[in-house]
Amino acid sequence: MEQLTYYLYLFSALILPLLLLKFKNRDDKVLRLPPGPWRLPVIGSLHHLLRNSLPHRAMADIARCLDAPLIYLKLGEVPVVVASSAAAAREVMKTHDVTFATRPWTPTMKVFMVDGEGLVFARYGALWRQLRKISILELLSARRVASFRGVREEEAGRLVASVAAAPPGEAVNVSERIAVLITDTAVRSMIGDRFERREEFLESLAEGIKIASGFNLGDLFPSSRLARLVGGTERRASEHHRRNFELMEYAIKQHEQRRAAMAAAQDGAVEEEDLVDVLLRIQREGGLEVPLTMGMIKAVILDLFGAGSETSANTLQWAMSELVRNPKVMQKAQAEICEKLQGKPTVTEDDLVGLRYIKLIIKETLRLHPVVPLLLPRECQESCKVMGYDVPKGTTVFVNVWAISRDPKYWDDATMFKPERFEGDAVDFKGTDFEYTPFGAGRRICPGMAFAQASMELVLAALLYHFDWELPGEMLPSELDMTEEMGMTVRRKHDLYLRPVVRVPPHVAP
Numbered sequence: 001m002e003q004l005t006y007y008l009y010l011f012s013a014l015i016l017p018l019l020l021l022k023f024k025n026r027d028d029k030v031l032r033l034p035p036g037p038w039r040l041p042v043i044g045s046l047h048h049l050l051r052n053s054l055p056h057r058a059m060a061d062i063a064r065c066l067d068a069p070l071i072y073l074k075l076g077e078v079p080v081v082v083a084s085s086a087a088a089a090r091e092v093m094k095t096h097d098v099t100f101a102t103r104p105w106t107p108t109m110k111v112f113m114v115d116g117e118g119l120v121f122a123r124y125g126a127l128w129r130q131l132r133k134i135s136i137l138e139l140l141s142a143r144r145v146a147s148f149r150g151v152r153e154e155e156a157g158r159l160v161a162s163v164a165a166a167p168p169g170e171a172v173n174v175s176e177r178i179a180v181l182i183t184d185t186a187v188r189s190m191i192g193d194r195f196e197r198r199e200e201f202l203e204s205l206a207e208g209i210k211i212a213s214g215f216n217l218g219d220l221f222p223s224s225r226l227a228r229l230v231g232g233t234e235r236r237a238s239e240h241h242r243r244n245f246e247l248m249e250y251a252i253k254q255h256e257q258r259r260a261a262m263a264a265a266q267d268g269a270v271e272e273e274d275l276v277d278v279l280l281r282i283q284r285e286g287g288l289e290v291p292l293t294m295g296m297i298k299a300v301i302l303d304l305f306g307a308g309s310e311t312s313a314n315t316l317q318w319a320m321s322e323l324v325r326n327p328k329v330m331q332k333a334q335a336e337i338c339e340k341l342q343g344k345p346t347v348t349e350d351d352l353v354g355l356r357y358i359k360l361i362i363k364e365t366l367r368l369h370p371v372v373p374l375l376l377p378r379e380c381q382e383s384c385k386v387m388g389y390d391v392p393k394g395t396t397v398f399v400n401v402w403a404i405s406r407d408p409k410y411w412d413d414a415t416m417f418k419p420e421r422f423e424g425d426a427v428d429f430k431g432t433d434f435e436y437t438p439f440g441a442g443r444r445i446c447p448g449m450a451f452a453q454a455s456m457e458l459v460l461a462a463l464l465y466h467f468d469w470e471l472p473g474e475m476l477p478s479e480l481d482m483t484e485e486m487g488m489t490v491r492r493k494h495d496l497y498l499r500p501v502v503r504v505p506p507h508v509a510p
């Protein structure tokens, strides 16, 4: 963002004075576009977003100032519409669901797609439909999620054992430990226990997050070769993509060798499939409308990893942050778990059945801290009218879930953390209540909800059952810094450090 700000100021100083003289906006005269803040030639509305490094907050401010549920921005060359009310979200994700069912491809995104489209950014069409079906029926189905239960329980056990082993009285980096647990669970479920190049893979993913974070010059001015050259993101994206695909190639070879070895041994041993196994099996079985290439398999695995890891890890970090800020909520959750577990040394997924309050805490965390605050971008496939305004074909559309789920129009005490508000399941995140859509809605709704819930509930229950959590030093709950930072998803700007106090010592495997 800082680099972009520098280029924009430079650009404005050199060229804007000339262009201002000729400024005239044709679109506004012909079409009835949604209201938007005043625009400058060339950079359009970008200067309004530079006031806040968090785009969802900047966009919410603009919508509030204009008192407009739908706003129009021009980000460089890119026309953007943002929906900031439940009614506008409903029109985008229900009334016009098909029209907005595709994703825009920026120049950076095109680099990632050269060897095969995955699911997350696939254009709406036969390939997306097929990958979506595979993900719902095979990769992320309830049965498949249940099959990874052992992995989740082992990783949660490892986490609580490592926290219990920390020197007494010392604060631990909760953010880091949660991130490691979620990534390890995802690597083991998706690529398998034996992936030898795990460290390299994780490094590469961290680099991917840097590339995908925020706006970059090339994507804002896609028609300008100069902007793309100066921005330099395409080159970095291309190197990153090559490295990721090479790592996936290695993982696939390992899987094929293991399958060949098992077939040769003919001892009838059956192993639980990881997600690479599942995709390779589907490819072998054939009979698909669009044949599954190795490129697509690699892209799908990378997609699931990207979509599933940071999201769950960051949600858990926000949940722990809110719990230490709201000690009564933490105590209530602990009381529920303790009553259920009755001193057992380990939390398993069977114990989660009937733990209602943990679920409410996760729902409330997703309301106050939706980690994908603008959802993933959609693109308008055919010009249409939303809330009575024209939305031209090719417009990028965001739904500001962050603004909607904090809007006092829909929520009492909107900025307070009150899990009880979800009691009775009055409102849910399954995509039918448009004031609360942290996983999106319609055709492109997140297919990984069950996968995410399974990891998040177990980890949270284990952390609260085995430990009390205190703030370091003399810090008061109200003093905990909750500043957000925009990565691929919204995370804490500063890692969360807390002091664990053992309540129920975890069972440590011999």
Ligand code: HEM
Binding pocket: 119, 120, 121, 132, 135, 140, 303, 304, 305, 307, 308, 309, 311, 312, 315, 371, 372, 375, 376, 377, 438, 439, 440, 441, 443, 444, 445, 446, 447, 448, 449, 451, 452
């Ligand atoms: C707290 C956890 C998670 C949150 C908040 C979250 C949120 C989202 C959101 C907002 C979208 C875009 C929806 C839209 O455009 O309407 C999405 C898409 C997606 N998510 Fe998740 N997600 C989470 C976890 C996961 C997990 C664990 C996986 C898989 C392992 C996953 C896989 C996907 C995929 C594949 C898509 C793209 C779907 C498509 O475009 O058809 N997500 N997610």
